[in-house]
Amino acid sequence: MNSVSQLELKVLYEISQIIGQALDLDQTLSDILRILSETLEMKRATITLLDEETNTLAISASHGLSPEEKRRGVYRLDEGVTGRIFQTGKPFVVPDISKEPLFLDKTQSRGMERGRIAFLGVPVTIKGQPGGVLTADRLFSDDVSYDEDVRFLSIVAALIGQFVQLGKQVRAREENLRRENLSLRFKLSKTYHRFFIVGQSQPMTRVHQMIEKVAPTRATVLLLGESGTGKTLTARMIHELSDRAKYPFIKVNCAAIPENLLESELFGYEKGAFTGAAAPKPGRFEEADKGTIFLDEIGELSAGIQSKLLRFLQEREFERLGGIKTRKVDVRIIAATNRDLAEAVTHGEFREDLYYRLNVFPVLVPSLRERREDIPALLNHFLDKLSREYGRRLSFTPRALDALVKYDWPGNVREMENLVERLSIMVEDERIDLADVPPYFFTAGKPAPQASLDGQASLKDMEKREVMAALERHNWVQSRAARELGLTLRQMGYRIRKFGLERMVNERRGRDQDLDLG
Structure with a gap:
C-alpha cells in the first residue's frame, strides 16, 4: 500500500x-x-x-x-x-x-x-x-x-x-417528539388549570385547538373576550406550551397603571429621566427577555405608547425613557382586550397599523353565556376547591343551579369564583338554595328570580348592591365599574366611602389580581 x-x-x-x-x-x-x-x-x-x-x-x-x-x-x-x-x-x-x-x-x-x-x-x-x-x-x-x-x-x-x-x-424524530411532548404538556396543564378542566363545550374546544396550534410558534397573539373570561390563563397556557416556558412570563395590566408611568414601566428609564429616577431601571420588556410579555387591556394604551409599541413589534428595539442607547430583546407578545379594537380603529382611538401587528393570531375566549353547558361543572369545581380551603363540602339545589345556569354572568368566571367563595363562607347548611344567592346578584336591569326575600330593599341598599355588583364584575377596578354605571371616578369613590366599602375593595382587588382570570 x-x-x-x-x-x-x-x-x-x-x-x-x-x-x-x-x-x-x-x-x-x-x-x-x-x-x-x-x-x-x-x-x-x-x-x-x-x-x-x-x-x-x-x-x-x-x-x-x-x-x-x-x-x-x-x-x-x-x-x-x-x-x-x-x-x-x-x-x-x-x-x-x-x-x-x-x-x-x-x-x-x-x-x-x-x-x-x-x-x-x-x-x-x-x-x-x-x-x-x-x-x-x-x-x-x-x-x-x-x-x-x-x-x-x-x-x-x-x-x-x-x-x-x-x-x-x-431532526424529524425530534420534531415528532416535540409535538408529542406539546400534546402531553397540554393535557397535563389542563389537569392543573381550573379554567380548562371543565372546558368541554364546543367554543372552549376551539380555544384548546387554537392554543395547541399557536403555542409552538413565535406569532403574536391577540386574546379577545369579555372581562373575567380567562384571557390571562389562556396567555399563561400559550407560554407554558411554548419553547419559552423556562423563561419569564411577565404580565402588565395597561389599564391599572397611570398613563404617565406606563411608558417607564414597560420600557424602563435611565438615571435622571425624571424627578425621583435616582438609578436606571429596566422595564418589563427587558425583564421578559427570551420569554413572554402579556399586555392585558391593550386597548387602553395612549397614542404615544401605541407608537412606541408599534416600533418594538416592527424592529424589536426600543430606548429607555431618558436614554439614547437602542436596546434589543427577544420577547413574544401576547395582548388581550375586552374592547372592539376594530371599532376603536374606525373611531381613531387605536392605531390601525398597530392593530394589524397585534392581530396576527386572534383567539376569542368565549363568555359563560356562550358556553352554558360548562357552568354546572365550573360551579362544582369551585366548590371542590373551596371545600379544601374551608373544610366544608357544599352543593347547589336544583333550582339554585338552574337559576345560575340561566344567569348571564356579566363578570364571567371571575364573578362565578367570587360568588362561590362568598356562599362557602355565608351558607350554614350543606345545600346552597336560591334564597342564599344575594338578590342583587341577578339584578342588572332584570327582575330577580322568584325567591323568598326578607322584606323590601331600601333605595340605599339597592344602590349599594349595584355598586358592589359592578365592582365585582370588573375585578374591583373602580374606573371600569364607574364607566359601566355612568359615573365619574370621583362619584364612584364617594359611593365607596359612603357605603363603607374601602376595605373590601382593597382586599378584593389584591386577591382577584392573584386569581389571574383575565
Missing part, C-alpha cells in the same frame, strides 16, 4: 470516528473539512447543501473561510461551477480558477492569493438525489493529476451524504 493510500485511510478513519460520535450536524461537517485541510493540504474546503425553503445552494460548513465569506456563498441551482456539479451529479475540476469563466468566487476569498489555485468539486448525494456539493482548493503545478483527489473526495462526499440524511432523520 503506497503512502497516499495510507494517508487516505487515516483520513477516512478519523472522519468515521467523528461521524460515529456526532450529534451537531454543522459542527461535524466543519470538523470533516478541517481534517481534509490539515491532512491532505487542501487550502480551503466547503460543503454546500440544498436549502429546500429557498431552493438555493448555501454553504453549510467551511474551512478556511471567514464568517462573512461563508455568508456570501449562496448559489442558484444553475449558477457557476457549484450549480453545474449539483445539476449534472458529476465531479468538476478547474485547474486554474483565474482562467475559468464558470468559477464565480462569490465568497471573494481568493483575490489576494499568489500561485495557481485549482478547484475540485464533487456532488453530495442524499437518498439517490442531488443534495449538495463538496469542494476543495489546492495549490498545484502542471504535472499534478487530479484523478486521485477526485476519487477520494467522492468517497468522503458519500459519507457526508449519509450523515446529512441521518441528521435529517434525527
